Every structure is written in C-alpha cells, then in structure tokens.
Amino acid sequence: MVILRPLFHRQQLCVSIQGNFSSDVNLAIRAFEGRRYSATHRCWYILYSEGALSLLCNVLGAFGEVIFCDNPEQDLPAAILAGEKVLPEVVLPAEYAAMLKTLRYSDATLENYCSQFKSFLQHIYPVDCQGITVEIIQSYLLYLIDVKKVSISTQNQAINAIKFYLERVQQGERTVYYVDRPMKDRKLPTVLSEEEIQRLFLNTLNLKHRCILYLIYSAGLRISELLNLQRDSLDADRGLIYVRCGKGKKDRITLLSRVAYAYVCEYLELYKPGRWLFEGPGGEMYSSRSVNSIIKRSCRLAGINKRVSAHTLRHSFATHLLERGTDLRYIQTLLGHESSRTTERYTHVTKKGFEMLISPLDNLERTRTLLSATNKGI
Secondary structure (H helix, E strand, O other), X not given: OEEEEEEEEOOEEEEEEEEOOOHHHHHHHHHOOOOEEEOOOOEEEEEOOHHHHHHHHHHXXXXXXXXXXXXXXXXXXXXXXXXXXXXXXXXXXXXXHHHHHHOOOOHHHHHHHHHHHHHHHHHHOOOOHHHOOHHHHHHHHHHHHHHHOOOHHHHHHHHHHHHHXXXXXXXXXXXXXXXXXXXXXXXXXXXXXXXXXXXHHHOOOOHHHHHHHHHHHHHOOOHHHHHOOOHHHEEOOOOEEEEOOOOOOOOEEEEOOHHHHHHHHHHHHHHOOOOOOOEOHHHOEOOHHHHHHHXXXXXXXXXXXXXXXXXXXXXXXXXXXXXXXXXXXXXXXXXXXXOHHHHHHHHHOOOOOHHHOOOHHHHHHHHHHHHHHHHHHO
C-alpha cells in the first residue's frame, strides 16, 4: 500500500510518498520524473500539481492500492492554514539547463544553479525573466541576508545562478549585471588526527564501506571523484589512481595505496560491480549521501564528535602528508588545486613543529615548581 499525503516542505506545497514499498514500487518512484527525497521527513516527495499527482497515482496504482489522505486540518501545518505565502510553481526557461549542459557543467552544478535560479524567480513572481533588473537582484540578495540568513557561500551561489542566465543565456553585458560579492569566510578545515583515522577505519566493518573510506583518505579524493571511479581508473603496477574529469574538467593522477588496493581486490571479487567501481541499487552510480552516511555512522561508533564528511578525509590526507614532510607542491598536484594558495591553508592546521613549542602558561607553572623546590631546599 502507498499513502500520499500533503506536505509543506521548504515553503512549497508537496505530496509525500509513504508506506511499505516493494522493490518494484521503489524502482517506480525512483524513475518518476521530479521525485525528490527529504532527509528531514524521511520520505520521497513531489512538488504538488494536479497533473503530477494524477500521473503519480496512475504509475503507482499499477502495483497496488494507493491512498491519498487529503485532510488539511490533519496533514498540513499551521503555516498554510494561517494563509502564509506558498511559493508559486515557476518553470525555468528551457535554454537555462540546456546552456549548462552545453558548457559541460557538472550535474551537481547544474542542479544547484537550477535550484538557486528557480528560488529567485519564485521570489520575484509575477515578474518574469525579461523583467529582471539590477534593483530586483539587489533586493533579493538583501532578502537572502536579512530574512533567510543564508551563508556567504549560498549567497555567492545565488549570484552565480542569476548571472549565468543574464550573461550566458541572455548574453548580457557583465558590467550591467555585475554584483559585488561578500568576502568569503576564511575557515580552517576540520582535520582528523591519525589516531582518529585509525578508529574510524576500525569501526567501519562493511568491506565496501571500508574500501570507500580507504580510497578517499589514501588518495585525497573529492567525493565526486570517488563516485566516478571505474575499474581502469586504478593502476596497481604504477601505484596510481587516474582521476578523470575532476573539478574544472581536469584529469590528474594521485596515489593508490597498497593497503587500499588489497581491500579493493577483495571487494571486486565479492561484489563484482559493473560500470562504476562503487554502485548503488540497479547498477546506478553510488550516491554522495550514502558515502557521508557511512562516515557519520562510523564516527559515531568510533566516538569521534567532530563534524566529519568525505571532504574531512581529503583535508586529513593533505595535512598528514604535510606533517610527514611532503613538499607542498606535491600535495597541490595530488589534490588537483589550481592555485598554491588553496593548498597553503593546510599549513595553518598542521601541528608540525608545534611539539617544540611550550605555552607561556606551562612555562609559568614550570618556573613556580622550580622556585618551590628551591625554597624547600633552603
């Protein structure tokens, strides 16, 4: 049985998809155009429209009973019942996504740009794309800062999405649509110690999951680079991993650990993946959400309380190499950084040389102890 319920999610009226699904129903939901997953509500959902709801009922009805609970007093939050604004459903210009694909932007960037530009169009509705002005853009950015209180990174993503439409799709002048950008936060990366890395691995018992963590840490891979690995990406004879179409559409090589490769060989023998080295259900590419879920679960078991993601393992790779004396230029090459300034931030988190330093408080304590011992001697 499939249960459909009204869902108010991210200021939009949606339809949640709940129930105990068979594998066939699960595949049908995954194949349904426009379906999304909410980690907050732990369910699949679609944006509400009469057409989408009718089509969803027809698709899922082929597998069994579909029930739609349409009692608003029971299922919708007070925000809608109180008459608060529900964001309008707007359609992105077809050429927007087409241009992103033509210029070979990554799938993650395409999804992010489309989401950001759609949010902008929803905010300025009923003004359409042809009515965008600098004043409207500035007003929207102030809304993001004052009302939504978004991060600097999200604010810059919104600017990029809007500018892409105006400058690339509409071929407008950059000087006309230029928007000042906020200063980025210069945050230090989170790094795990070597002892914490060992505990993380020891608490990752599944063979496939351990292979994933080993490769990210031992090679300094971005999560997208890990997910795009194929069998021929690993060169055991030369001890190298070929990273193809990494960030900026650039290829590079990085290290292939002997320990990691031994586990990979065992994994390949057991799992026998097809196109991708790590695959999800149905032979699809493994998801980044699954990778980060593995890491969070292992950190919890290992008693690591830091906020850790796949990128934390990449930061740890670079920092540990630096602490063991590896030249910064080699680390830059292994990580695939365009600028050495990006790599240099690891010099701010390494503990190399700090073991020779003594806190002035400890010096005071040492002096007090010596004085006390001298006085007792007198």
